[in-house]
Structures are given as structure tokens and as C-alpha cells.
Amino acid sequence: MEVLKVINNSFVSAYDTEGKEVVIMGKGIGFGTKPGKKIDEKIIEKIFRIEDSKEGTKFQELLRNLPMEHMRLTSDIIDYAKTKYGKHLNESIYIALTDHINFAIERYHKGMKFVNPLLMEVKQFYKSEYLIGDYAVQLIKKETGILFDESEAASIALHIVNAEYNTKMGEAMKITTMIQEILDKVKECFQFRLDEESLHYSRFVSHVKFLCQRIMKKELLNCMDEKIVEMVKENYPEEYDCSKKIGSFIHDKYDYEVTNEELMYLAIHIKRMRDASLEH
Template identity: 55%
Template sequence: MKITKVINNSFVCAYDSNNKEVVVMGKGIGFKAKEGDIVSKKRIEKIFIMDDKSSVDKFKQLLEKLPLEHFRLSYEIISYARRTLGQKLNENIYITLTDHINFAVKRFKKGMMFPNPLLWEVKQFYKSEYLIGEYALRLIKEKLEIEMNEDEAASIALHIVNAEYNTNMNDALKITTLISDIVKIINDFYRIKLDEESLHYSRLITHLKFLSQRLFLNETIKDTDDILVDMITSRYEKEFECSLRIKEYIEKKYEHEVSREELAYLAVHIKRVSMYAEDL
């Protein structure tokens, strides 16, 4: 790879074998380097491949203007998240999370810390991601001697969620609110309190995450067995009725249609979770 731009001592831009512009990180990789030099493979620590040129440009601008320690923090948090979750995260998180942490540190120093209105929902529906947020706060305290509150852990968790599901922050907030509202509809419909520690509840929340994601990405379930759907709707009449309530809510508030197949699978989860709920 040939260097096209030296950002600083630790970052350079180059074109990979597919002629795609990438950002390369490595200790001293940009020191005394210049455009046209070959990137030393021995110095490469990480190659960042962004979605498009606009993302690459944003990433370069961040690396040029913010303190390197803020990026290092972000990098360590993301590496920990990958190991903990065991799955791929969208590379754009290096832009969004780094920018967020940099801004959060500035706000903290000015005494401008704001409550996160979705704190409870994030702790409830994204437990693994929230624990990563708590890890991030411990790291920030260790590296920067800044002690942030749990609202910030929730905000960091939502950035992790974005990278998991390939959504933007606006959709992540909508998805979190949608899940909370659907749980409330189920509780109200049956006049129960769902057991939030049960395996069935955990499976319901996982299903709702993917249902919400499909809705906001305008995707639908494919290759569905119509006979199976018919059997579910006839066998679980009450649960399907509850699903219809949820459908009405989604279509009214978000103007997204919910297919019969989606309702049928949702009814199955509602059946399971309602069986072990606590009456109000």
C-alpha cells in the first residue's frame, strides 16, 4: 500500500489492493513518512475500512483534530466490545463512538452532563451492551481521571447497539422506545407483570430487537410457511389478538406495516412469556 496522506505519527491514509481508500493505524507509522511511501507492514496495527468516501473523510477529520488519547480510549472500548459480544461491529463505530467520547469529555469539563431518558430501557433491553458502557466509564476514569455517571454508560451502549444492527442513532432510539412500548402493551393486555429475569422474556426481547430492526430497515420475513402461520393464528387466538394491538400501535405511531407472518411469530413469543408472568 502506498501512503496518500499522513494524518499524524500514528495514522496514514492509503489505497488497498482493491483500490479502496483506507486509514492505517500503527505506532510511528506516519513518523517522517510522506505521500508515495510504501506502508511498512511491520508497523500496521489496524486497517480501518469504512463504508464510503464520506465516512473516510469524517474519520480523517476526527483523527486530525481530537486528542489521540480519546481515540485510543474508543479503540480499546470497541476491541473489548468485539471480544465480549463475539460478533462483528460496523466499522463506522470508530467515528461515532470516538466523536461521542470526545464531546462527552468536553461537556463533563464544562459541567454539562445530561440525563439519558432511555437509561432504564437500555439497562433492561441491552444488558450486555450496558455492561460494556460501564467498562467504558471505568476506562475513562482510569485514563482521564474523569468519573461519569450511568447515563453516559447507557449512551455508549447505544453506540454499540448501532454498530451491531447497522442502524443510526435515531433508529436505535426508536427501536429502544418501541421495545419498551410493546412490553407495556403485553403487560396491559394480560394485566400481568412479565418476569424480566426469565429465559422466555430474554427471547422475547431478542425477537423484538430483530422485529424492530426489520421494520426500520423496511425488511420482511421471507420463505414463510403459510400452513404454520395459519396454525399459530388459530391455536393462539388470544396471543394473536395481543399481536394485533401491537400492530395497530406500530402502524399508527411509526407508519410501518406489520405482516401477518410477523404477528404470528410474535404471538408465539407472547404465549411463552405470558405463561410465566405474575398477575397484577
């Protein structure tokens, strides 16, 4: 490959074998070179492929004044998320997470402490993502000597969540809050303890998580025969009444309308979890 553009001493861009622009990382790879010169393959450390041209431009702008060590950290964290947990992440994660880690390190050196208000919710609802965040914190300590606390692990976890579900940070935080609010409403309706280690709880949280994402994206399910909805109302009246209360709460607080079909599915999941709690 030949150099297309020198970004800085540690990064250059080039065309791959398919004629697509890629960013290449390597110690000193951009030093003393220029467009058209052959790239020494022995010093190539990582090749980044950003398909979206606008995202690619942002990525290169971010790299210009970025220490290679910070990009290496991000790359290792993303590779870990993909290989250890099989995460399929939007390519924007390379920009968002690199920028976040770089800024977090800057804040640390300035003595600015950050507390994530959603720490407990992230640990509860996004367990694998939080474990990735914890891995990231340990990796940053190993490579830089900086020890971040759980709040930073949760913040990194939310960036993983964003890249998984194609949401923005504000949306991810709102969804996380909404999940907890829905669980609180279920507790209010039936006054039973939710077993957070049970399979039924895990299934319920997973359903609520995707429901909240559909609410935020305004992609709610709304194509089922109303007769089926009526059947659920008749068979599970208490659970459906609870789901209606949740729908009213979401409408009043967030100004989102929850469809009858979504309320029906929510009632079914509440029923399953409620039945499981009565068995113990």
C-alpha cells in the first residue's frame, strides 16, 4: 500500500486492495513520509476501516492530535468486546470511545472527578457491557497507571451500548432510566420482590430494554389483530392494567404514546415474571 495522506507521525491513510480508504496505525509510520510513498508493512500495527465517508473524516480529524496509546487502548477494548462477548458494534464506536477515553484521561490529570448517576442501573441492565467497561478500566490502569473507578466503567459500557443499538449517549441514558422506572412500576403494581438472578427477570429486562429502544426510535409494534389484544386483557386483567399504568407514565413523563400491542406484550412478560415469583 502507498501513503494517501499523512495524519501525524503515528497514523496515515491509504487505499486498500478494494480501493477503499483506510487508516493505518504504526509507531513512526507517518514520520518523514509523504503521499505516494510505499508503506513499510513491518511497522503496521492496526488497519481501521470506516465505511461511512463522513465518519471517516471525523475519525482522521480526531487522530491528528491524539496520542497513539489512546487509540491503541480503544482498539484493544473494542477487539475484546467483539471476541469475548461477540458484540456487533457500529463503526462510530472508534470515534466516540476514543474521544471519551482521551477526554477522561485529560480530566483525570486536571483533577476533575466524574460520577455516573446511572452506575447501578448500568451494572444491572447491561451486565456484559459493564464487564467490558471494567476490563477497559483495568487495561487503562495497566497501560497508563491511571485507575478510574466504577463510574468510568459504566460510562464506557454506555458507549458500547450505543454502538450495539445505534443510539446516542443521551438516548442510552434515557433508556437506562426508563428501564428502572418500568421495573419500579411493576413492583408498585404487585408488591413482590424481583429476583434479579432469575431467568424470568433477565428475559423481562431484555424485553423492556428493546421496548424502550423502540419507544425512543418511534418504531413501536402496531400491527396485531385487536382480538388478540382483547384476549390478553381478558385473561391477564391485572397484568394488562399494570402495563396500561406504565404506558400512561411514559406518555406523561416522556410524551411517547405506547401502542396497545406493546402494552399487550408487556402484560404477557409481567405475567410470566409474576408467576415465576409465586413459585418461589
